[in-house]
Amino acid sequence: MLEVEGKVSTYKRSIPSMSVANLIQMQGALSYLKRVRKKISPTGPMTAEGAEALDGETLETWRARFVKSSRINAVMDVAIRTIFGAEARELSALYFLMYLNAGGGLLSLSEARGGAQQDRFVPGAQAISLALAKELGDAVKLGVPVRKLLQRADGVDAVSDTQTIEGRYAIVTVPPVLAGRIEYEPSVSVGRDQVTQRFAMGAAVKVLLTYERAFWREAGFSGEVVSSDGPLSVVYDNTSHDGRQPALIGFVVGSQARQWSAQPLSDRQRRVTGALKRYFGEEAGAFQEYRELDWGAEPWSRGCPVGGLPPGVLTNSFAHLRKPEGRIHWGGTESATEWIGYMEGAIQSGERAADEVLRRL
Ligand SMILES: Cc1cc2nc3c(=O)[nH]c(=O)nc-3n(C[C@H](O)[C@H](O)[C@H](O)COP(=O)(O)OP(=O)(O)OC[C@H]3O[C@@H](n4cnc5c(N)ncnc54)[C@H](O)[C@@H]3O)c2cc1C
Structure with missing residues (x-):
């Protein structure tokens, strides 16, 4: 069912029922999005042609140039809100396009059949974390959130309220905004701190x-x-x-x-x-x-499903998101280059960060 501007209607396919004129405009908008997003590589969005201009405006103002119908805007807004937990006016157009490209496009990210919403886990997504934790045994410490990361010449101490865990390297995989709430000694670079300040959770x-x-x-x-x-x-x-x-x-x-x-x-x-x-x-x-x-x-999420970026960050301090700071490496779905914001992205980013550390051991 589709509810727009007070009217409820039914639909059978991926694009909800609309007037012929609106359907043509919707198809046109989706084709245009596909053409533009394909130019924005998730590994280096800031080097794409026109990146500065796209990162200089919000998704809302950019979209207004090619979507004129209020009904289509309303349907697109639902998809954007659901994917990011944010409004089109809060997101950089460049960030949106990079995100779309990482997950195969707007329909792929939002649809049930053939899209990101198709499958569920029995008995729930947490079953994956529980199974992984079982394999790792005592190495997994629960209920001890890291308050501080202290870098020494030959290692890193992860300090919680009740215990300190020593390691040679640390990989931080919490959302950027939560990573910014951890204390670092010595401090992380200005660029790294700036990017974590801007990554608002949905x-x-x-x-x-x-x-x-x-x-x-x-x-x-x-x-x-x-x-x-x-x-x-x-x-x-x-x-x-x-x-x-x-x-x-x-x-x-x-x-x-x-x-x-x-x-x-x-x-x-x-x-x-x-x-x-x-x-x-x-x-x-x-x-x-x-x-x-x-x-x-939720104190250890502070929002969902992902952190999103406003204009002006991707082309500025975004490079610091994946760049190690001494012995500290960074993972988490926001730092992925495939399926950013999804579980798949979290895994990809974790493998990348683990590879970085393995090469240093
Ligand atoms: C309601 C909802 C529905 C979703 N639906 C889907 C979906 O259908 N498909 C999909 O692929 N993705 C979905 N997602 C997104 C998916 O959950 C995330 O992409 C994924 O969990 C990100 O994994 P992550 O490891 O990067 O971060 P997180 O899952 O956020 O993991 C970070 C972990 O760090 C812990 N932590 C935080 N701070 C500290 C600290 N200081 N010290 C120690 N630990 C800390 C947290 O407790 C958490 O366990 C959904 C998310 C939500 C909220």
Whole structure:
């Protein structure tokens, strides 16, 4: 289902139902995006032709030159909010294009079938971390966040509130903005600190409702909703893989997410169920359980799904994002060159940082 400017309609393919004129403009915009993004290499975006100009404006002002329809802008805004947890006016056009290129384009990043949203892990994405941690055994220390990294001539001390762990090198894989909250002795370079100051985390609240029956399936709907009106920008069917627990999941993202938790729970529930009733009827109000997670309130994430850049950083201090500082190397999905912002990017960046250290051992 698609909800734009107060109107709800249904669609079957990847591009939502629109007038012929809007469809032509949408296809034109997607083709143009593809042509331009292919010139922005995620390994060196600052050297691309026209990089300075693209990094000198926001995605919103840049897009206004080739997308005129308010309806298309609204649909694109939903995709941008969902992918970045940010508004088009907050992001550098160059950063957006680099990000798109790293993940195969706007549709690849936002679609379910054939796109980044297609698969789920059973019993959940954390199963990967748990399995890796099991292999590593006692080497994994939980509940001891690193407060300070102290570089010595022959090693690095990772200092937490209760213990200090010594190593020859350190790889920091937390989001840049959190890396900037760690104390470094000696200080990291000005360029490195500047880039971490600018990498604002996206804002997103995940909302899950469980039901006795998957009434939307019975009515012939997939459960997918794309809404410019909100509060849920996207909704998916999140029924358990064995079909036993029907559920819908939705995301409040971007500006709306920043204000979300300040509202009383009863208001939040009323707004969420109000939206779901518009799409799937009165039954959507009769949920079994209602759960929310505001990722901005998570102290070790401070936002989700990724840190994004405003104008003027990619062409300036971005080179410091992957550049080692003495014995400290940097990973994390924001520093990836493939699938930035996704788990795949986190793995790619981790392998790159591990290679850097291995070459020094
Ligand atoms: C709601 C949501 C949905 C998402 N959906 C998808 C999806 O469908 N597909 C996909 O590929 N990606 C998805 N992502 C993005 C994906 O989760 C990230 O790309 C990925 O987790 C990034 O991995 P990372 O290792 O770079 O950073 P993180 O996963 O943020 O890992 C950093 C770790 O460091 C820890 N940490 C923080 N500070 C410190 C400190 N000072 N000392 C020690 N440890 C610290 C944190 O607790 C955390 O465990 C989603 C993210 C969210 C929030």
